[in-house]
Amino acid sequence: MSVALFVPCYIDQFYPDVAIATLELLxxxxxxVVYPQGQTCCGQPMANTGCADQATPVxxxxxxxxxxxxxxxxxxxxxxAMVRHHYADYFEPGDAKYEKVRSSTYELCEYLVDVLGVGxxxxxxxxxxxxxxxxxxxxELRLAASSETRCGSVPDKMRQLLEGLEGISWATPQRSDxxxxxxxxxxxxxxxxxxxxxxxxxxxHLAAGSEVIVxxxxxxxxxxxxxxxxxxxxxxxxxxxxxxxxxxxxxxxTLSHS
Amino acid sequence: xxxxxxxxxISPPRSTGAHAGPSRSAAAPLAHAAQPVVHDxxxxxxxxxxxxxxxxxxxxxxxxxxxxxxxxxxxxxxxEYLRQVASQIKTSAIxxxxxxxxQFEQNAQRLGAVVHWASDAQEHNRIVYEILRRHDxxxxxxxxxxxxxxxxxxxxxEERGIEVVDTDLGERIVQLRRETPSHxxxxxxxxxxxxxxxxxxxxxxxxxxxxxxxxxxxxxxxHLRGKFLRAExxxxxxxxxxxxxxxxxxxxxxxNADLGxxxxxxxxxxxxxxxxxPKLEDLGxxxxxxxxxxxxxxxxxxxxxxxxxxDAASELHIIIVDNxxxxxxxxxxxxxxxxxxxxxxxxxxxxxxxxxxxxxxxxTVPGPIGSVLNPSSDSVRHKSLPYACSLCGSCTDVCxxxxxxxxxxxxxxxxxGRRGLLSIDKTLPMxxxxxxxxxxxxxxxxxxxxxxxxxxxxxxxxxxxxNLWSRDRELPAPPEExxxxxxxxxxx
Numbered sequence: 001m002s003v004a005l006f007v008p009c010y011i012d013q014f015y016p017d018v019a020i021a022t023l024e025l026l027x028x029x030x031x032x033v034v035y036p037q038g039q040t041c042c043g044q045p046m047a048n049t050g051c052a053d054q055a056t057p058v059x060x061x062x063x064x065x066x067x068x069x070x071x072x073x074x075x076x077x078x079x080x081a082m083v084r085h086h087y088a089d090y091f092e093p094g095d096a097k098y099e100k101v102r103s104s105t106y107e108l109c110e111y112l113v114d115v116l117g118v119g120x121x122x123x124x125x126x127x128x129x130x131x132x133x134x135x136x137x138x139x140e141l142r143l144a145a146s147s148e149t150r151c152g153s154v155p156d157k158m159r160q161l162l163e164g165l166e167g168i169s170w171a172t173p174q175r176s177d178x179x180x181x182x183x184x185x186x187x188x189x190x191x192x193x194x195x196x197x198x199x200x201x202x203x204x205h206l207a208a209g210s211e212v213i214v215x216x217x218x219x220x221x222x223x224x225x226x227x228x229x230x231x232x233x234x235x236x237x238x239x240x241x242x243x244x245x246x247x248x249x250x251x252x253x254t255l256s257h258s
Numbered sequence: 259x260x261x262x263x264x265x266x267x268i269s270p271p272r273s274t275g276a277h278a279g280p281s282r283s284a285a286a287p288l289a290h291a292a293q294p295v296v297h298d299x300x301x302x303x304x305x306x307x308x309x310x311x312x313x314x315x316x317x318x319x320x321x322x323x324x325x326x327x328x329x330x331x332x333x334x335x336x337x338e339y340l341r342q343v344a345s346q347i348k349t350s351a352i353x354x355x356x357x358x359x360x361q362f363e364q365n366a367q368r369l370g371a372v373v374h375w376a377s378d379a380q381e382h383n384r385i386v387y388e389i390l391r392r393h394d395x396x397x398x399x400x401x402x403x404x405x406x407x408x409x410x411x412x413x414x415x416e417e418r419g420i421e422v423v424d425t426d427l428g429e430r431i432v433q434l435r436r437e438t439p440s441h442x443x444x445x446x447x448x449x450x451x452x453x454x455x456x457x458x459x460x461x462x463x464x465x466x467x468x469x470x471x472x473x474x475x476x477x478x479x480x481h482l483r484g485k486f487l488r489a490e491x492x493x494x495x496x497x498x499x500x501x502x503x504x505x506x507x508x509x510x511x512x513x514n515a516d517l518g519x520x521x522x523x524x525x526x527x528x529x530x531x532x533x534x535x536p537k538l539e540d541l542g543x544x545x546x547x548x549x550x551x552x553x554x555x556x557x558x559x560x561x562x563x564x565x566x567x568x569d570a571a572s573e574l575h576i577i578i579v580d581n582x583x584x585x586x587x588x589x590x591x592x593x594x595x596x597x598x599x600x601x602x603x604x605x606x607x608x609x610x611x612x613x614x615x616x617x618x619x620x621x622t623v624p625g626p627i628g629s630v631l632n633p634s635s636d637s638v639r640h641k642s643l644p645y646a647c648s649l650c651g652s653c654t655d656v657c658x659x660x661x662x663x664x665x666x667x668x669x670x671x672x673x674x675g676r677r678g679l680l681s682i683d684k685t686l687p688m689x690x691x692x693x694x695x696x697x698x699x700x701x702x703x704x705x706x707x708x709x710x711x712x713x714x715x716x717x718x719x720x721x722x723x724x725n726l727w728s729r730d731r732e733l734p735a736p737p738e739e740x741x742x743x744x745x746x747x748x749x750x
Contacts, residue, residue, distance in 0.1 A: 012742055037698075050670075054688045058692055061695070136651075139654065147328065185645075191726040191730070192308070194648070195731070196313065226730075226731025226732045
C-alpha cells in the first residue's frame with residue numbers, strides 16, 4: 001500500500017508544522033506515507049476565479065504526481081473537494097489517471113476515521129476548544145452534517161477524533177457552521193464583507209469561551225488568525241492535525257515584525 | 259409569496275456625499291436607469307458593511323428567520339425527502355414545460371380565463387396596459403409580484419397615468435420611499451421601524467416620531483383599505499400554475515391578493531413560465547416547503563386558489579411571461595435555477611447577503627439565486643455577482659428545490675472566463691500563479707525569497723492600504739523553512 005501526502009501550497013509555504021503534524025500523525029498510525037516532491041497547488045484559485053485555461057495544467061500536474069499512489073491524504077477539505085468534485089472540467093471524460101486520483105484522495109479526518117478506523121488517540125490536550133466547520137469539508141465532502149440539512153445522525157469526523165483526546169473540553173459557538181469569510185480570492189475581492197464575516201465568527205467563538213479555534217482547513221484559520229492578531233484578541237487557532245498531535249497552544253504574540 | 263413584515267427593518271445608511279460615485283446608485287431612488295453598465299458588488303456593499311451596528315442588525319434579523327426555518331424543517335421528519343421530490347417535480351416540469359403550459363392554457367380557458375403570452379418584459383407591460391385601457395382603469399392595486407418588479411411595470415404604468423399601489427405592506431413602504439425591494443420576501447428588511455415611521459408620517463400623516471409597529475401597521479391598513487375600495491383592477495403574481503386544472507395559486511400572509519382581486523372586476527395574474535407544475539397533487543409538496551423555507555411558518559396565512567374569473571361580470575387575465583426563461587432552459591448548467599419557488603431562504607442564510615444588504619446586488623432578485631439568474635439576462639452588467647460569494651454552499655443546502663446554487667455561481671465564473679469577460683485584475687494574477695505552479699523549482703525559489711523578504715524588509719511594504727489582505731488582517735508569520743525544505747532535510 002503506497003500512501004502519498006498532498007500538501008496544499010499555503011501550508012507548504014506558511015504553515016509547515018501543519019504538514020509535519022499530519023505526517024507524524026499518519027506515521028504514528030503505522031501508515032507508510034511519502035511526500036512526492038514537486039507539489040505546488042491544486043489549481044483552486046484559478047478555477048474559482050473562472051480561469052479554466054490556467055487551472056487545467058496545474059490540475060493535470062497534480063494528477064500526474066499522485067497517479068501512482070494507492071491513496072492520497074490531504075490536510076485540507078477544500079483542496080480535497082477540489083480534486084474530488086471539481087476536477088472533471090479539466091480532464092477528458094474517462095481519463096484513467098484522473099479517475100484514480102479522484103477516487104483515492106482523502107481529507108485527513110476522513111482518512112483517519114473512514115479508512116484507518118482509528119479509535120481514541122488519548123493524546124493530552126487540556127484546552128477549551130471550539131470547532132470551526134470549514135465549508136468545503138462540511139458541504140462538499142460531508143465530513144459532518146450541515147446545520148441546513150436534516151439527514152438524521154451523521155457523525156462529525158473531526159469532532160469524533162478530537163473527543164478521543166485527554167483533557168479536552170468544548171466551547172460551542174452559537175452559529176455552528178457559518179462561513180468565516182475566507183473564500184480564497186473572495187478575501188480580497190470582497191475584502192469588506194470577508195473581514196466582517198471573520199470578525200463575527202471570532203466574536204462568536206470568543207463569547208463561547210473558546211481558547212483555541214480548531215478547523216480542518218488552515219486557509220480559514222489563516223484568515224481568522226490574521227484578524228485575531230491584528231486586534232490582539234486572546235484566542236488561538238490550530239489545525240486539527242496539530243491538535244491531534246498534542247502540539248502546544250501558539251503564543252498570543254503578534255509574530256509579524258514591525 | 260408575500261410574507262413581508264416591516265419589522266425589524268434596517269436600511270443601508272442614507273449618507274449623502276461621502277460615496278456619491280456611481281457605486282451608490284443602488285440606494286438611490288428607483289435607480290435602475292442610472293446604474294452603471296458594469297455593476298460592482300463590493301463597491302455597492304461598502305457603506306452597508308461599514309455601518310457595523312446596522313449591518314449586525316440586518317444580519318441578526320435574517321439569521322432569526324433562518325433559525326425559524328431550521329425549526330420548521332426539523333418539525334418534518336421527511337424534510338430531505340420533500341426537497342428531493344420537489345426537485346424532481348420541478349426538473350420534470352421544466353423539461354415538459356411546453357406541453358404543460360399548453361395544457362394549462364386550455365384548462366384555464368375552459369374555466370373562463372383569458373391567457374396571454376409575453377416573450378419579454380415590454381410585451382408583458384403592453385398587455386397589462388392594453389387590458390387596463392380597455393376597461394378604462396386608472397387605479398390598480400397590486401399584490402406581491404417579483405415578475406412585475408423584473409419588468410419594471412410600475413414605472414411603465416405610472417408614465418401612462420395609471421396609479422399603481424403595492425398592497426403588500428413591505429412593498430408599500432419601499433414604494434412610498436421610491437426604493438426597490440431589498441429582499442424578495444421581506445422587501446423592507448433593510449429599514450428600521452423608525453424610518454418606516456418617518457415615511458408614514460410624511461406620506462400617511464402618522465404622528466411625528468411614532469414608530470410603534472402596531473400603530474404603523476394599523477395606519478397602513480386604513481390607508482390601503484381606501485386604495486382597495488377605489489381600485490378598478492387588481493394585479494397579482496402567481497406562485498403555482500397547475501396544468502391539469504388550469505388553476506393558479508397565490509400565497510400571501512396579508513390577504514392583500516384576496517382583497518385586491520375580490521373587489522374590482524378585473525384580475526390580472528402575471529406569471530413567469532417556470533411557475534407551472536403538472537398536477538394538483540404536486541402542490542402540497544411545495545406549500546409544505548415554501549413558507550417553512552421562507553419565513554419559518556408552517557404555511558402562509560393565505561393559500562388562495564383561483565379557477566377562472568370570480569363571476570360572470572368579472573375577468574381573469576393570466577399573462578405567461580418568458581423574458582429570458584426559455585434561454586435559461588436551454589442551458590444544461592443553469593436550467594435548474596428555473597425551479598426556484600422564490601422563498602428567499604438562500605438570501606436569509608447567505609452570510610454575504612446578510613452583511614451587504616439586498617440593494618448591493620443592484621438587481622430585482624438579489625442574493626444567491628439572483629446572482630445566478632441576473633447574469634443570464636446581462637452578463638456584463640452583473641458579472642461581479644457570482645463573485646459576491648465565498649462558495650460556502652449554505653444556499654445549496656437550504657434550497658427547498660435543491661438548486662445547486664453555489665456550483666452554479668462557480669459555473670458562471672467559468673462561463674465569464676470562456677466569454678473573455680474577466681477583467682485583467684482577475685486574469686493577470688491567475689496567469690502568474692499558473693505559471694508559477696507549473697514550475698516547482700521556480701515556485702520553491704519564489705516562496706523562499708518571498709518569505710525571506712517578509713521577514714527582513716520593512717513591514718510597510720506588505721502591510722499598506724494597497725494590500726487588501728493586510729488592511730485588516732496580519733499576514734501569516736513566514737517560517738524560515740517550507741514543508742518541502744523540511745522534508746528534504748529531515749526525511750531524505
